[in-house]
Each structure stands twice: as structure tokens, then as C-alpha cells.
Amino acid sequence: MSFESREKDLLARIGKLKTKTCTVETPLLFPVINPTTQTIPPSQIKKEFGFEALITNAYILKQHFQKQSVDKGIHKFLDFDGMVMTDSGAYQILVYGDIQATQEEIVQYQEQIGSDVATILDIPTGWKIMEKHARQTVNETLRRAKEFFTCKTRDDILWVGPVQGGRYLDLVAESATRMSKLPFQIHALGSPTEVMERYRFDVLVDMIMAAKMNLPIDRPLHLFGAGHPLMFALAVALGCDLFDSAAYALYAKENRYMTEIGTFRLDELEYFPCTCPKCTRKTPKQVLELPDKERELFLAEHNLYACAAEIRRIKQAIRDGRLWEYVEMRANSHPALYTAVKRVAKYKHFIEKHSPSTKPSGLFFYNHLSLIRPEVIRHQKLLTERYSPSGQAKTLLLIPQTTTKPFHKSYEYKQIRKKLKQEIAKANVCFYAAPFGIIPIELDEVYPLSQHETAMPPDKETIEYIAEQITNYIKRNTSKTVTLIHDPKNWNNTILQTVKKTCKQEQITLKTINIKVSEHKT
Ligand SMILES: [Zn+2]
Numbered sequence: 001m002s003f004e005s006r007e008k009d010l011l012a013r014i015g016k017l018k019t020k021t022c023t024v025e026t027p028l029l030f031p032v033i034n035p036t037t038q039t040i041p042p043s044q045i046k047k048e049f050g051f052e053a054l055i056t057n058a059y060i061l062k063q064h065f066q067k068q069s070v071d072k073g074i075h076k077f078l079d080f081d082g083m084v085m086t087d088s089g090a091y092q093i094l095v096y097g098d099i100q101a102t103q104e105e106i107v108q109y110q111e112q113i114g115s116d117v118a119t120i121l122d123i124p125t126g127w128k129i130m131e132k133h134a135r136q137t138v139n140e141t142l143r144r145a146k147e148f149f150t151c152k153t154r155d156d157i158l159w160v161g162p163v164q165g166g167r168y169l170d171l172v173a174e175s176a177t178r179m180s181k182l183p184f185q186i187h188a189l190g191s192p193t194e195v196m197e198r199y200r201f202d203v204l205v206d207m208i209m210a211a212k213m214n215l216p217i218d219r220p221l222h223l224f225g226a227g228h229p230l231m232f233a234l235a236v237a238l239g240c241d242l243f244d245s246a247a248y249a250l251y252a253k254e255n256r257y258m259t260e261i262g263t264f265r266l267d268e269l270e271y272f273p274c275t276c277p278k279c280t281r282k283t284p285k286q287v288l289e290l291p292d293k294e295r296e297l298f299l300a301e302h303n304l305y306a307c308a309a310e311i312r313r314i315k316q317a318i319r320d321g322r323l324w325e326y327v328e329m330r331a332n333s334h335p336a337l338y339t340a341v342k343r344v345a346k347y348k349h350f351i352e353k354h355s356p357s358t359k360p361s362g363l364f365f366y367n368h369l370s371l372i373r374p375e376v377i378r379h380q381k382l383l384t385e386r387y388s389p390s391g392q393a394k395t396l397l398l399i400p401q402t403t404t405k406p407f408h409k410s411y412e413y414k415q416i417r418k419k420l421k422q423e424i425a426k427a428n429v430c431f432y433a434a435p436f437g438i439i440p441i442e443l444d445e446v447y448p449l450s451q452h453e454t455a456m457p458p459d460k461e462t463i464e465y466i467a468e469q470i471t472n473y474i475k476r477n478t479s480k481t482v483t484l485i486h487d488p489k490n491w492n493n494t495i496l497q498t499v500k501k502t503c504k505q506e507q508i509t510l511k512t513i514n515i516k517v518s519e520h521k522t
Helices: 042-047 058-072 074-078 090-096 103-113 131-151 169-180 192-197 201-212 229-237 247-253 284-288 292-320 323-331 335-354 368-372 374-385 411-419 421-426 460-476 494-506
Strands: 003-009 012-018 023-026 028-033 053-057 083-087 117-119 158-163 186-189 221-223 242-245 256-259 262-265 363-365 395-400 427-433 437-440 452-454 481-485 509-513
Touching: 003 292, 012 292, 023 028, 028 042, 028 247, 028 292, 053 058, 053 074, 058 074, 058 083, 058 103, 074 083, 103 117, 103 131, 131 158, 131 169, 158 169, 169 186, 169 201, 186 201, 192 201, 201 221, 201 229, 201 335, 229 256, 229 292, 229 323, 229 335, 247 256, 247 292, 256 292, 284 292, 292 323, 323 335, 323 363, 323 368, 335 368, 335 374, 368 374, 368 460, 374 437, 374 460, 395 421, 395 460, 411 421, 421 427, 427 460, 437 460, 460 494, 481 494, 494 509
Parallel strands: 028 053, 028 242, 053 083, 083 117, 117 158, 158 186, 186 221, 221 242, 363 452, 395 427, 395 481, 481 509
Antiparallel strands: 003 012, 012 023, 256 262, 427 437
């Protein structure tokens, strides 16, 4: 296998992808090079912008530069000593309906020019398409994928097996399942471009997950045509390792300025929100006054810097174990992205299963969006499936979270212990806390139950979630009485009302204490 992952967070990973020319680090963005209209030379893309790889279209190359590219080989022809990926012409099929080449010719051509990563001639599904036609694109792509293995001759190229199906999630899942049985080294998800241009990031989440959950988790996944830094973090978090961007150049033609929080029109900007070498030397007004070609080049270069910087920030977030916090921060850039992050809830159990259980740093929780996090899901699962309180305590004592952690070492808990000495000796003592819910006292130092910072007081949805966790715990517990320490400052009356209702239903005696404790020793 040519791919190994080193560090993980959520479904994201920092990995090494080895090709015949070089080894590159993922998550990786391939700038798209169009050999007929290229504004930034490929050699500069590596030297100046630091991109180790690029992607170009095998069909366009074959149409315009067949002899030169075969004679020189793709790396020399483009003057690029990094990794070269070729796309097959599938995009041209999507735009023009068909192309003037067979799959066998395209496969042979990619072998002749010596691509590092190459793509079979798949049939993209696209967006505006009926389900019946979408199914045909899936079936024909599969047929070609199988046929491909009878016509390839080189084993040193990494071949991409594309997954199609568009917005028909059952078709995406079926396409991924069938494609995963073939020995491709890389998979790719087709057709996300239109979905993203429509800002349907929620549909994109569904499409990525339908593919990801049905592909071998250890094979890298490329998201075709997903070139906007706004959505990189979310896509990486869902397990996309590779991206390509034609957008940096296409947007530049239309005076569009990319940032990690969205796109701006150049004439809307009074200040550049960027410190790249381009933006530090000019003002938007000066750039607007440049001749067309110079302005386009300026914007294309800035757009590339913006993409490269976002990929680096994402990698650092993976290393720090803070990718979820990073995704949440990006979610606040646009309501459509926030909607998409909410959609991740649908896949929280799959993500939890594949996420690392320990992290280099503590966690930050801001609001109910954090309830989707693997750490919260994992605690809920462990508490339900594996935990039972030691001994036969007759009383369940519920204490609100304290201001410092671990809770049982806090000044507030010491005060409570003084006042309720006899009860505590006989009780199953648990804290109720955001965002984890019930934390039995003997577990409160287990990672990450004390290693987090949470914004207080919790929002309505979080309080409701905690109330539900308390209810479930009381129902599972064998205690005959419950003592609740009530803290209306942080938890309003929801916890009190819920516990009252549950105890009544379960015929458990409830004792409530309005305890006034100070946060610190005075
Ligand atoms: Zn810039």
C-alpha cells in the first residue's frame, strides 16, 4: 500500500502518499493546470507556493500536445518535479456530453506520459439529472472500472477509482461498495462542484459520508473539483485526503477573491484580509486599476496562497487534536456551512468509531453543536454499556459541575462534602456536567472528562441533552432515593423538573437541596 496515515483526528488524517516520483503529505491540494491557458507556470506553483503536486487534464493534453508530452514525459513537459496527477476527461464529458477518445486510449496515454496518479475514464453524474440516468452513470463507470484492469500495462502508477451517483445517496453508497471491491489505490468522489457552487454543503456531507462509509477506510479519498478553502476543514474532517482546485484560476478571471471564510468580489473590498506576499503590497483599489491580465494573475496567486494557508492550518489542527473546534469556527462563516456541520450529527456514531480516543490537548466546547463530538458520544456509550456503580448504594447523589476540574478536588465539592458527609458515605456520587452528562465521581479524572473547557451556562439544547442523560441514568440505576443538588444559576429549572418527573415515574424518593456554595475559598 502506498498510503500510510500518521496522525488522526475525527476521520481526518495526516498521511504519506508514495508515488513513483515522490512522497507527498496529505491532506493535499492539487492546483489544476490547464496547459492551454495557464497563467502561473507549474514550476512556480511548487517553488513559490509550496504545492508538491498538481493535476492536469489528460484529454486536453492529448488533444493539443500529444507528441511533445509523450516524448518528454509529463514532468519535463510541464517543468514540474513534484507529483503529477491526471484527470481523464470526465469533466469534458460532463460539459460536452462526450469526448473524442476511448477509455483504452486515455489509459494508454496516461501510461505513456508517466502520470504519478491517473484516472480511468469515468462518467460523471452531475447535479441536474434524473435518478434513472444517474444509475446509468454509476453502472457505466463500474463497467469501465472493470474493463480498465484488462487494458492497463504499468503497475507503478496509482490509479483512481471514481465513485459516482451525485445527490442520490443510495447510488453513491452502491457505487462505493462495488468500486471498493476493485484493487484501486485511490478513490475519488465525483460531481461535488455543482453541489458546492449551490452552497449545498449539507448535501455534500451526505455524499462524502455515503462514499466514505462504503469504501475501505485506509484508501485515500479525493474530492473532485472541490477547490474552495471555505469547505476544506469540513471535508478533511469527514475523511477526504485529496482535493483539486481549478477555482483559484477561474475565480481570478471573474475578479473573485477567495478566503477561508468565503468569496469576496474585488470591488467590494476596501482592505485585503490577508497577509500573503501579494496582498501586503497592494490595496484592492490598486489591484482593480491593473490591466486585466495582471489583475487576473494577482488574484490567481492570492487565491493559491489562501488555499495553501488553509491546508496548513487544518494540518496543525489535526496535530493539535482540535479539528472539531476548527470546523466549528469555519461553520460560523456561512449559514450553509453551519447547516452542513449540523448534518454531521447523522454520522456521529461512524465518526466516533474511527476517531482517536486520546488527544494531545484538552477540548473546547462552545454550544450544542459540540454534542456531536466523538468524545461526547463515546462517554455516553461507555456509561450506558460498560459502567455500573460499585457497591449497592441506596442513594444517587447528583451534584452540579463545579467551576474547577477535576470536580471532586474543587473547593465547592469540599464544602458539599462537609455539609453532606453522611449522605456521601452511602451514596453513588455523580456530577452532572456539560457536555458529557453524568460523570460518576470515580471517573472524573478520566480523559477527557476533566480535560476540557466549556462555555457556561450551557445553551438550551445542551441542558436538554444533559437532562436526558440524567433521566436515562436514574432509570438504569438501582438506587431507591435520589438527592439532587440544584443549581438554577447554570441549569435554570430544566434539570430539577426533569429529575422530579423521572423520580415520580420510577417511584423513587427525591430530595432536593438548594445548596449555596462559594466558588473559591475567601
Ligand atoms: Zn492574499
